[in-house]
Amino acid sequence: MSDKVRVRFAPSPTGGLHLGGVRTVLYNYLFAKHHGGDFILRIEDTDQSRFVEGAEDYIMECLKWCGIEPDESPAVGGPHAPYRQSERKESYREYAEKLVADGFAYYAFDTPQELEEMRANYKTAENPSPQYDNRLRTKMRNSLSLDAATVQQLIADGTPYVIRIKMPENETISFTDMIRGEVSFNTGNVDDKVLLKHDGMPTYHLAVVVDDHAMEITHAFRGEEWLPSAPVHLMLWRWLGWEERMPQWAHLPLILKPDGNGKLSKRDGDRLGFPVFAMNWTDPRTNEFTQGFRERGFLPEAFVNMLAMLGWNDGTEQEIYSMEELISAFSMDRVHKGGAKFDFEKAKWFNHEWIKRSGEERLLPDVKAVLERSGITGADDSYIKKVIGMVKERCTLLGDFAEQGRFFFIAPAVHDIDAIRAKWNGDKENFFAELQGVLGDLEDWSTASIEAAFKELATTLSIKPGELQLPFRIMLVGGKFGPTVFDIAEAIGKEDTLKRIAALPAVA
RNA sequence: GGCGCGUUGGUCAAUCGGUUAAGACGCUUCCCUUUCACGGAAGAAUGACGGGUUCGAUUCCCGUACGCGCUACCA
Numbered sequence: 331m332s333d334k335v336r337v338r339f340a341p342s343p344t345g346g347l348h349l350g351g352v353r354t355v356l357y358n359y360l361f362a363k364h365h366g367g368d369f370i371l372r373i374e375d376t377d378q379s380r381f382v383e384g385a386e387d388y389i390m391e392c393l394k395w396c397g398i399e400p401d402e403s404p405a406v407g408g409p410h411a412p413y414r415q416s417e418r419k420e421s422y423r424e425y426a427e428k429l430v431a432d433g434f435a436y437y438a439f440d441t442p443q444e445l446e447e448m449r450a451n452y453k454t455a456e457n458p459s460p461q462y463d464n465r466l467r468t469k470m471r472n473s474l475s476l477d478a479a480t481v482q483q484l485i486a487d488g489t490p491y492v493i494r495i496k497m498p499e500n501e502t503i504s505f506t507d508m509i510r511g512e513v514s515f516n517t518g519n520v521d522d523k524v525l526l527k528h529d530g531m532p533t534y535h536l537a538v539v540v541d542d543h544a545m546e547i548t549h550a551f552r553g554e555e556w557l558p559s560a561p562v563h564l565m566l567w568r569w570l571g572w573e574e575r576m577p578q579w580a581h582l583p584l585i586l587k588p589d590g591n592g593k594l595s596k597r598d599g600d601r602l603g604f605p606v607f608a609m610n611w612t613d614p615r616t617n618e619f620t621q622g623f624r625e626r627g628f629l630p631e632a633f634v635n636m637l638a639m640l641g642w643n644d645g646t647e648q649e650i651y652s653m654e655e656l657i658s659a660f661s662m663d664r665v666h667k668g669g670a671k672f673d674f675e676k677a678k679w680f681n682h683e684w685i686k687r688s689g690e691e692r693l694l695p696d697v698k699a700v701l702e703r704s705g706i707t708g709a710d711d712s713y714i715k716k717v718i719g720m721v722k723e724r725c726t727l728l729g730d731f732a733e734q735g736r737f738f739f740i741a742p743a744v745h746d747i748d749a750i751r752a753k754w755n756g757d758k759e760n761f762f763a764e765l766q767g768v769l770g771d772l773e774d775w776s777t778a779s780i781e782a783a784f785k786e787l788a789t790t791l792s793i794k795p796g797e798l799q800l801p802f803r804i805m806l807v808g809g810k811f812g813p814t815v816f817d818i819a820e821a822i823g824k825e826d827t828l829k830r831i832a833a834l835p836a837v838a
Numbered sequence: 839g840g841c842g843c844g845u846u847g848g849u850c851a852a853u854c855g856g857u858u859a860a861g862a863c864g865c866u867u868c869c870c871u872u873u874c875a876c877g878g879a880a881g882a883a884u885g886a887c888g889g890g891u892u893c894g895a896u897u898c899c900c901g902u903a904c905g906c907g908c909u910a911c912c913a
Contacts, residue, residue, distance in 0.1 A: 342913050377912055442911080456839050459909050492911050510843075519841050520909095527911040534913050558908040582841085584906075588849080591905055597866055639862095643851065647861050666851085669906070671848050676863045686876080724875040734874090749873085796872040805875055810873040 335367025335714050339400075340538065342374045343385035346611030346620055347392045349594060349672065350553060352586045353637045357582060358551050359398045360638070360660040370545060371403035373414045374538075376531045383614050392608040395630050397653050402545075410545040418544075422532035425540055426493040426525050427472050430473070434569040435525060437482055437491045438462075438472040450512060461521035463688040464499045493526040495535070502709060503561050508549075508580035508662045515561040523562050535559060542577055550577040551662070554669070557581045580662050581678045583641055584669040594672050596620055604674040608633070627727030628677075629696070632684035641666045651681055682726040690715035693722065697731045703733040706739045713738075716821060720813045734812065738821055741830050742808025749810050750801045760789055761798060762805075766831055775824050781816040805834045 333629040339355040341347070347409075362369040371393070373386055390405055402408025429435035440448070445462070452460035460466065466586065467474055471495070473481045485491065497517045532540070533557040542550060560579065561631055567576040599606035599620070609622035623633050635651055644659040651659065685693065694711060697718055701709065721734040770784050784802070786823030788795040803815045806827065812818060819827045 340913090344913075374913065380912065437912095440911095445910085454839080458839055461840090461909060490911095494911095513842075515842070524911045529911080531911085533911070538913095554843065554905090555907055556913090560842090583844080586906080593906080640850070645852070647852085649850095649862060668844050670848060670851090673863070676850060679863055721875090794872085797873095800873060809873085809874085813873095813875085814871095815873080 334548070335362055335365040336370065337362045337367065337551065338370040338372050338547050339372045340372040340541075341389055342377065342380065343389065344377075345385055345613060346596070346607035347389055348596070349606055349608075349637065351744060352392065352396065352608050352633075353519070353585065353640065354551065354553060354582055355393060355398060356396070356634060356637055357642070357660075357662070357665065360656050361549060361551065361662055363657045364660050367548070368401040369398070370410075370547070371400035371405075371413065372407070372533065372541060372545070373416075374406055375414055375416045376527075376533065376537055378416070378529070378531070386456075386534055388609070390763045395624055396634050397630055407475055415532070415541065418537075418541065419531060421544070422536055422540055423526060423530060426532070426536060429495070429566075429569055430493060432569065433496070434565075435493050435495050436473040437481060437485070438470065438494045438522075438524075439476075439489055439491045440471050441490075444471065447743045459512070462494065463521040464497060464518060467494075467496075467522055475731070480582070488604075490528040492524045492528050494522040495525050495565065497522055497562070497565065503564050505560065505564055505579060508551075508578055509556075509665045510581065510667055513557070513560070514576060517561055517565070520561050523559065525566075535562050536566065539563055539570065539572075543567075543570070543572050543575065546575075547577045549580070551580045551582060554581045554584050570666050577616065580665070583666055585640060586669045586671045588671050588673060602674070604677070623677075627700075627729040628681050629684045629688065629728070631688070632677075632681040635684065636680040639680075640670050640672070650680075650687070656830075678726050685725050685728070686723050688722075690718045690722075693718050696728050697735070701735060701739070702730050704736065706732075706736065709739055713821075720817060720821065724811070737807045737812065738818070741826065741833065742806075744808055745804050745834060746809045747804070753797065754801070757791065757793055758798065758801060761787065761793055762831055764791070764800070764832070766828055769819075769824065769831075770828060772824070775820065777816045777820040780819050784816070801834075802831075805830050 337358045339358050341351060359369045361367075371390070373389075375381055375386075385406070390403070393400065400406065402410065402413065404413040407413075426435060430437065448462070448466065449460055452466065453801075462470065469475070474496070476484070497520045499518050501517040502514055503517055504512055507513050523535050524533050526532055538550075539761060541547075560581075564576070567573050577733060585594045586592060587594045588602060594606060596606045605621045605623045607620050607622045607627045609624045610620070612619045612620065624630070631652065634653060634656070638651060638656050638660075639649060642660070642665045644661075644664060648659075694715055698711075700713070701707075717735050717738045718731070720738075721731065724734055725731050765784065765787055768787050769780065772779060772783055784798070785795045788798055799815055800810070803810065803812070806818050806822065822830075
């Protein structure tokens with residue numbers, strides 16, 4: 331049991347769930363399930379000023395939509411509850427103090443203003459952003475530079491302070507990243523990160539180590555932006571005496587914006603017209619609305635599939651994977667090192683593929699919702715399924731079912747007369763006048779018999795059947811799209827077919 | 839500036855020293871279809887650059903360039 335794989339996704343509840351975030355969860359989940367392990371959701375809400383109402387529920391809803399169910403989470407609980415860091419506040423101070431006592435950390439009394447002054451004073455052309463590190467810490471107000479009595483007095487007076495890690499001056503520290511191989515740093519280049527904030531809350535650096543240890547996490551996967559602070563985490567694992575149980579790390583490549591360079595941001599989506607969040611999100615503080623993939627008409631299967639392939643492949647030509655297939659094929663060492671530019675066109679292709687491959691039953695609830703939103707209600711389920719089967723190959727997004735399916739339920743309000751006007755003539759007008767009678771007498775209302783009757787009349791009147799199909803389509807559909815006309819006539823029934831033929835406005 | 843990571847077609851990418859350098863998306867053309875799609879066929883890369891190592895480098899090493907990330911009492 332001690333070697334059971336345990337991974338976690340640890341978002342901070344500050345807003346909508348970004349594509350990159352979903353991919354990080356996905357890879358965590360796939361890895362855990364591939365190895366028969368557990369997937370834990372832990373909320374990293376250590377920054378009270380950034381807390382956003384509703385963000386936690388939103389994150390859980392996103393996971394649910396994607397088909398990812400945490401084995402342990404704030405909602406379902408688990409052996410290591412609580413799963414919110416704000417509720418674990420007490421445990422962090424103890425470890426921070428222990429590090430101070432052992433000489434691996436220290437109290438720092440510098441005020442925000444003093445820190446600002448330090449950065450301003452030491453800023454030079456060669457060093458535009460000086461950091462609080464082994465070179466500067468002796469010049470600041472902390473328990474390393476001040477004498478013990480002063481420190482005691484400061485604390486006794488209730489002076490706000492933080493606890494900072496004391497990074498070694500010159501040590502090489504390295505670890506093996508599961509996708510990058512060996513990565514090493516010199517500790518002297520790393521700053522003395524704050525571990526415990528003045529309000530008693532831990533920073534990410536302390537919390538991630540303490541909680542990963544407490545929750546027996548075996549593998550820790552996170553975005554590449556965390557790589558530079560890995561040495562801090564490594565030292566913490568060592569100094570807290572847990573090095574043997576440190577998880578294996580993997581730093582995932584970033585998802586980049588489609589044009590130019592840089593991390594994909596919500597802004598890019600707005601600018602280029604595609605979603606970046608998994609689901610719709612409205613920031614309760616600013617009321618700013620951001621569209622999600624779900625509401626844009628994506629199937630979760632496609633969304634997950636697309637994300638999985640953005641940075642990973644199993645070496646075969648397969649591109650379409652179900653969650654089950656992903657779980658069995660996934661491996662961290664086949665994840666790319668380099669970032670990938672997000673391509674919305676490819677994302678739509680995945681959705682299109684999933685719609686084509688999904689059964690009518692699977693699509694029914696989603697399509698029904700789409701139809702209802704466009705005013706088509708009360709239709710029979712089996713009829714909707716029939717329509718789905720007929721039009722799904724021309725639907726890229728779920729919303730497309732509204733336009734592609736509408737005429738199966740409602741006669742077209744407008745007709746694309748321009749499409750047929752040029753070739754319209756009295757013979758054709760006569761054909762359709764007679765067609766109403768022929769079709770009206772038809773007893774077997776099947777595609778084959780409708781088509782046969784249609785072509786027989788055309789032959790009788792010496793008109794090429796092919797030339798009559800487009801006008802017929804315009805009458806039934808209103809435009810130049812949709813399945814074979816005779817299938818449409820069969821589906822909408824004799825009565826509607828006759829009405830629509832009669833309803834075509836004068837072409838000439 | 840420092841530190842770290844990365845670099846195969848417009849994009850996603852295969853290749854674990856030896857191939858005509860796969861495949862997919864998108865694009866263009868064609869076939870199928872007198873609708874739109876689907877399906878099928880075809881077209882387009884001097885593997886960032888320069889050095890090595892090697893009988894042989896896209897694959898290994900070094901350098902350069904470029905890109906990105908980090909450089910907060912945010913995660």
